[in-house]
Amino acid sequence: MAKISKAACIGGGVIGGAWAARFVIGGIDTRIFDPHPEARRLMSEVMANAERAYEMLTSAPLPVKGASSFGESLKDAVRGAAWIQESVPEKLDLKRGVLAQIDAAADSKALIGSLTSGLMPTDLQRDMKHPERMFVAYPCNPVYLLPLVKLVGGKNTTRAVLEDAMVKLATIGMTGMIINKEIEAFVGDRLLEALWLTKDDICDTETLDNVIRYSFGLRWAQMGLFETCRMAGGGTGMRDFLSKCDPSLVWPWTKLTDVVDLDADVVEKIAVQSDAQSGRRGIRELERIRDWNLVGIMQALKAGDGGRGWGAGKLLAEFEANLWKTVPKHQASPSNESLRLLELKVPVAWIDYNGHMTEYRYTQSFTEATEVLLKIIGVDRDYVKAGHSYYTVESHVRLLAEAKLGDALYVTAQLLPSDGKKIHTFMWLYRASDDTLLSTYEHLLLHVSSKENRSVPPLPEVMRKLKPLIEAHAVLPVPAAAGRSVGQRK
Incomplete structure (x- = not known):
């Protein structure tokens, strides 16, 4: 173009x-x-x-x-x-x-x-x-x-x-x-x-x-x-x-x-x-108010039509897809260390009336990191269009410290015992300036066939990329917070 x-x-x-x-x-x-x-x-x-x-x-x-x-x-x-x-x-x-x-x-x-x-x-x-x-x-x-x-x-x-x-x-x-x-x-x-x-x-x-x-x-x-x-x-x-x-x-x-x-x-x-x-x-x-409102409308339209986007929201989704294409494809060599998946900066839209990053934006950060992990193993737009994907079946987030406007953050992840049909991850969200732990996230994903409407094993090309990561992380200790229930003592 x-x-x-x-x-x-x-x-x-x-x-x-x-x-x-x-x-x-x-x-x-x-x-x-x-x-x-x-x-x-x-x-x-x-x-x-x-x-x-x-x-x-x-x-x-x-x-x-x-x-x-x-x-x-x-x-x-x-x-x-x-x-x-x-x-x-x-x-x-x-x-x-x-x-x-x-x-x-x-x-x-x-x-x-x-x-x-x-x-x-x-x-x-x-x-x-x-x-x-x-x-x-x-x-x-x-x-x-x-x-x-x-x-x-x-x-x-x-x-x-x-x-x-x-x-x-x-x-x-x-x-x-x-x-x-x-x-x-x-x-x-x-x-x-x-x-x-x-x-x-x-x-x-x-x-x-x-x-x-x-x-x-x-x-x-x-x-x-x-x-x-x-x-x-x-x-x-x-x-x-x-x-x-x-x-x-x-x-x-x-x-x-x-x-x-x-x-x-x-x-x-x-x-x-x-x-x-x-x-x-x-x-x-007035311009700032107008822009804030327009962004909300456009993001809402991006989620329209079952996530395919509608009107200006569809244009936004297409623009973002083209932006992502310019980024080098994510690769992760198997190693006995957690994966650093995502770096981001807290924008003004993520701030609540207390001046802190609002609760659901923590989950959004982990969701975006999960998208990066899926791209690493080959679960991209084409894979989803072909009829296969991973669905979230359970998650647990802990909020441990506050993030503020402009803070640089990063997310790391460890794969817990998984068989490919199920992917079990544990993630950490840190503030980059001082490595303060802000939040953790435990996540269970299930591979499904959208055509058959049931859980199935991933296709071989995905398993070839996923299996070495699972094996490399198998030697890591299970995080102390993994398997926690809501309200459990620290």
Whole structure:
């Protein structure tokens, strides 16, 4: 899959900064150009929120962070970039001028995406010498979490460019939806005209449903329209949002309703109501609340459809699966020592109201370590898809000491007497800084055939890897806490 080698972000506001964060967390070196005097501070705040969100979102090993830096000029920022994302204010003449500069300075094969909610890509391409590689790339905020990007080409944009953009977006956990025809407001802002959109072949029903399920549906489910728009306005809230969107919001996008005249009185009325609704919270605070909620929704969706994932949750699961593929396969040579299976750091999502790692996260740590053990012996996704797996039939966890936010932890394991059909393990969870024992976990797994719905011996290739580990650990003393019952004295 073709990855983005280097990215550039021209404009580092609310959306442009979030684009940069998505690229950097995806392991892509990114240069930003924004002459605003507060651009560096705002970018650092957006990046901090993005990193916090990813700590909550996934335990999969993210790529090594890309380097982020600010260019001294637009030309300096775009040099060598494979994807250039323009996110300057929604003014046609301004965008035309910036895109023409990007076009002149960019590498010949660079993709050029423009952020706009209503300007037509054909109009934006007017002054470009190489308009075939320019398209509208319209995401939903926060770009670093929500996966949808609507891709809209102008009359001069080649289909191959849009398809290349889709492939490249997938490498950073996003999904590009190609909109077949350019119309004012594209698709996402015309959802109330769904029947008209499908009737006129602007898009099919699946594309429209995906626009909802990968963006607005997630966001509106927990904050609604006005509070979401308030955050998009940056530090000054709703007034700034409305000033940036005018005049695009008053264009005749709809066949069904009259267009609101956004005069000063209407803007003031909406802004005052917005201040009363959520003005007591700062924009960064609202962003953190939004991100926390979105992570919870996406993780819940990842567990949907019987664990296969649903909507944005399925995209998250696929993104994580691709991340795991980049990690060298686990191997364990038989030795008379316990196995060190997992290293992790306590993220903010694992902290309870007491400031400690909540109880079930201890079990989650051991569960993830068990997944590593199973991969070592060859019980991976393909093995499970073929109809065999190990099921937990009994476990016992002891909580001995507290873990706190940011603590580095590790898990070791010993195989107790097992025959392969049954795997009996004992695990220890330690804090890495001082090797304090935080928790222990005794675990019994049973090998099953999902097709036959009964317990069966593992396949020979699994037993070949498992048997040497069982034999190597047979000489180890049984842990003192093995076989304990709940409430038993220490």
